[in-house]
Amino acid sequence: MKQIQTLTLAGALAVSAAVLGGTPSYxxxxxxxxxxxxxxxxxxxxxxxxxxxxxxxxxDNIQLIYxxxxxxxxxxxxISNAVxxxxxxxxxxxxxxxxxxxxxxxxxxxxxPIVGFNAGADDWKKLGISMYVGQDxxxxxxxxxxxxxxxxxxxxxxxxxxxxxxxxxERCDGIKKTFKGALxxxxxxxxxxxxxxxxxxxxxxQSPDVDYVVTLGAPFAPTAxxxxxxxxxxxxxxxFDLTPRVSDLIGEGKLQWxxxxxxxxxGYEAIDLIWLNKINGHVVGGGQPVLTGPTFVDKSNIAEVAxxxxxxxx
Amino acid sequence: xxxxxQTMSLRAPRRAVAHQSLWRRVLKRxxxxxxxxxxxxxxFFSIMAPPFRQTSAFMTVLYQSATIGIPAVPVALLMIxxxxxxxxxxxxxxxxxxxxxxxxxxxxxxWAGVAFALMFSIGIGALNxxxxxxxxxPSFLVTLSTFLMLQGLNIAITKLVTGNVATRDIASMPGFxxxxxxxxxxxxxxxxxxxxxxxxxxxxVGIATWILLRTRAGNWIFAVGGEGESARAVGVxxxxxxxxxxxxxxxxxxxxxxxxxxxxxxVQSGAGVGNELLYIAASVVGGCLLTGGYGSAIxxxxxxxxxxxxxxxxxYANWDADWFMFFVGAMLLIATVVNFWIRSRVxxxx
Numbered sequence: 001m002k003q004i005q006t007l008t009l010a011g012a013l014a015v016s017a018a019v020l021g022g023t024p025s026y027x028x029x030x031x032x033x034x035x036x037x038x039x040x041x042x043x044x045x046x047x048x049x050x051x052x053x054x055x056x057x058x059x060d061n062i063q064l065i066y067x068x069x070x071x072x073x074x075x076x077x078x079i080s081n082a083v084x085x086x087x088x089x090x091x092x093x094x095x096x097x098x099x100x101x102x103x104x105x106x107x108x109x110x111x112x113p114i115v116g117f118n119a120g121a122d123d124w125k126k127l128g129i130s131m132y133v134g135q136d137x138x139x140x141x142x143x144x145x146x147x148x149x150x151x152x153x154x155x156x157x158x159x160x161x162x163x164x165x166x167x168x169x170e171r172c173d174g175i176k177k178t179f180k181g182a183l184x185x186x187x188x189x190x191x192x193x194x195x196x197x198x199x200x201x202x203x204x205x206q207s208p209d210v211d212y213v214v215t216l217g218a219p220f221a222p223t224a225x226x227x228x229x230x231x232x233x234x235x236x237x238x239x240f241d242l243t244p245r246v247s248d249l250i251g252e253g254k255l256q257w258x259x260x261x262x263x264x265x266x267g268y269e270a271i272d273l274i275w276l277n278k279i280n281g282h283v284v285g286g287g288q289p290v291l292t293g294p295t296f297v298d299k300s301n302i303a304e305v306a307x308x309x310x311x312x313x314x
Numbered sequence: 315x316x317x318x319x320q321t322m323s324l325r326a327p328r329r330a331v332a333h334q335s336l337w338r339r340v341l342k343r344x345x346x347x348x349x350x351x352x353x354x355x356x357x358f359f360s361i362m363a364p365p366f367r368q369t370s371a372f373m374t375v376l377y378q379s380a381t382i383g384i385p386a387v388p389v390a391l392l393m394i395x396x397x398x399x400x401x402x403x404x405x406x407x408x409x410x411x412x413x414x415x416x417x418x419x420x421x422x423x424x425w426a427g428v429a430f431a432l433m434f435s436i437g438i439g440a441l442n443x444x445x446x447x448x449x450x451x452p453s454f455l456v457t458l459s460t461f462l463m464l465q466g467l468n469i470a471i472t473k474l475v476t477g478n479v480a481t482r483d484i485a486s487m488p489g490f491x492x493x494x495x496x497x498x499x500x501x502x503x504x505x506x507x508x509x510x511x512x513x514x515x516x517x518x519v520g521i522a523t524w525i526l527l528r529t530r531a532g533n534w535i536f537a538v539g540g541e542g543e544s545a546r547a548v549g550v551x552x553x554x555x556x557x558x559x560x561x562x563x564x565x566x567x568x569x570x571x572x573x574x575x576x577x578x579x580x581v582q583s584g585a586g587v588g589n590e591l592l593y594i595a596a597s598v599v600g601g602c603l604l605t606g607g608y609g610s611a612i613x614x615x616x617x618x619x620x621x622x623x624x625x626x627x628x629x630y631a632n633w634d635a636d637w638f639m640f641f642v643g644a645m646l647l648i649a650t651v652v653n654f655w656i657r658s659r660v661x662x663x664x
Contacts, residue, residue, distance in 0.1 A: 040584050041465075041469050041479075041583075041584045042468065042469045042472070042479045042480075042582055042583035042584020042585070043479060043582065043584055044478060044479055044480045044582070046479075047473070047478055047479040163636075163638075163639075184635075185635045186629070186635060187635050187638050189588075190584075190585070190587070190588065191582040191584055191585035191586075192585060192586070192588075192589060193574060193577075193578045193582075193585065194377070194378065194381035194573075194574060194577070194578075195378060195381065195625070197377075197577075197578075198374050198375075198377055198378035198381075198622075198625070198626060199378075199625065199626070199629055201374045202365075202371065202374050202375075202626045202629040202630055203629050205365050205368065205370060205371050205374065205630070206363070206365045206371075206629060206630045206632055207632075219480065219580075219582050222578065222579070222580075223578060226577070226578070230374070230500075230507060231370070231374075232370075243480065243580075244478075244482075244483065245483050245579070245580055248483065312477055312478040
């Protein structure tokens with residue numbers, strides 16, 4: 001018993017020492033900037049954002065702290081946490097603008113510059129934030145709607161992996177805006193692929209006339225492909241965002257396209273804009289969002305993108 | 315003459331008693347209530363959702379049920395043995411991650427990853443059991459800690475090893491196609507594809523039921539969960555039983571983990587969180603008592619089946635997607651209420 005406790009304690013100490021040892025010390029003159037997202041832990045997309053942010057932080061000599069929580073109240077709490085640490089800037093995704101409003105006011109009251117990014121294209125100005133980096137999700141959705149019309153789709157499914165997240169709803173709304181056919185929204189549960197596959201299969205069996213599946217998260221596109229095969233459906237598949245596997249499948253012609261918001265750029269610019277603001281008072285964008293997308297990746301340009309996707313930075 | 319009437323009058327009621335006791339025996343099984351709930355949900359969606367009646371739809375439902383049901387079998391045994399395992403959900407993901415990374419980064423063969431992951435998963439189970447016995451803490455706390463640690467390790471180690479938070483695609487690896495055939499293939503029966511996971515699930519339920527009802531180990535499990543101290547006093551190796559049950563959960567997690575890996579080729583390291591509650595819920599809906607000592611493996615399968623029917627049925631019925639979780643919860647509540655109603659009627663003797 002005692003032995004175990006000592007062992008556990010020693011183990012815990014070793015782990016925390018390793019973790020703490022990994023972060024650079026806060027030297028004089030080095031800025032400390034917090035990046036706070038609503039990313040689900042272990043999601044490739046958010047990892048690419050983080051890699052972009054780390055690249056900018058390294059170049060600008062910034063100590064980057066990265067926090068993420070996919071729930072509204074916890075993301076808001078993380079903002080307060082960063083304010084209490086007296087960071088020099090905060091880059092934050094505005095996925096839950098109402099929940100985050102109070103914490104953002106707190107940061108503004110403390111004089112900390114804030115850049116919104118990735119989510120909240122409609123809300124950043126209302127929150128008194130002066131810069132925003134990202135893709136306008138409604139515009140991106142509308143571009144997908146146009147694409148579906150051009151390919152002659154009559155009926156499509158929009159696969160949403162995080163019910164209640166504003167920017168995903170906006171994508172679906174954008175598609176509805178321009179798409180002339182019928183659009184169904186289907187929610188799947190986090191990253192449980194077996195359950196996602198079963199639900200997409202079920203939807204395709206329930207609506208056999210569906211001819212297009214659009215996944216709002218790239219990890220779900222290969223699963224949708226399985227489901228289409230399982231249901232014996234003829235539906236084609238397009239997705240938001242990229243993963244190495246998605247870029248392979250586009251190259252093989254099994255997926256039609258991916259709409260890329262260039263998450264690396266989002267992470268990079270969000271940090272870089274804070275740096276510009278701190279060192280020289282710049283406000284970039286002229287009151288408009290700094291747009292990182294949408295761009296379509298399909299068979300015609302996949303070769304160029306694929307080599308970066310392999311390295312996990314696209 | 316008097317003799318004959320006596321035998322006749324004895325014989326008739328005896329047959330009636332025998333008949334009634336069989337019926338009662340069925341109803342007294344822990345899974346009887348869940349069977350009632352499952353039939354109710356089946357009828358409900360068959361009426362409400364026309365596509366639900368297709369064979370192919372039924373296979374989709376069974377597949378969803380199998381992915382909950384496979385780990386739910388050992389989780390049910392563990393609950394009968396009086397313990398919880400909250401780490402089972404992420405243990406599934408941990409097992410796929412370990413197999414994938416060992417195969418791609420170390421061994422270069424899919425089967426080496428499979429074998430390594432088996433040792434790893436059973437090892438985690440043994441560790442859970444060992445920590446439980448050594449610390450004498452409730453299993454809820456011990457496995458909550460391993461759950462959280464595994465959740466962190468899944469992401470951190472994956473990122474450390476691969477530089478990304480999802481593993482590399484293993485589809486081109488030597489041994490992949492045979493491993494895929496074993497763990498994740500589909501068998502075409504008539505006009506529908508049936509996932510092999512469904513057969514493994516049913517086989518596991520069969521084996522676990524046999525162990526519980528026909529072997530000494532089964533008696534030990536009931537004894538340890540029902541009255542641990544008395545069981546120890548009469549010579550049941552309670553510690554071995556507990557550790558063994560945790561290792562069985564590790565095995566179940568490994569098995570589903572291998573299916574997930576070979577069916578979906580890459581693994582997102584954040585997956586699996588929350589599923590542990592589904593496994594426990596399937597067992598409880600299926601008649602396991604939260605306090606241990608009572609339950610069945612067939613019940614866990616029926617519980618998983620109710621959950622599978624509900625999540626898919628809501629889609630087949632084409633109900634508003636925004637209400638999805640509400641419908642799932644409401645259906646589960648109704649199924650569970652019916653379940654407990656049947657059980658309480660039986661225990662009161664109708």
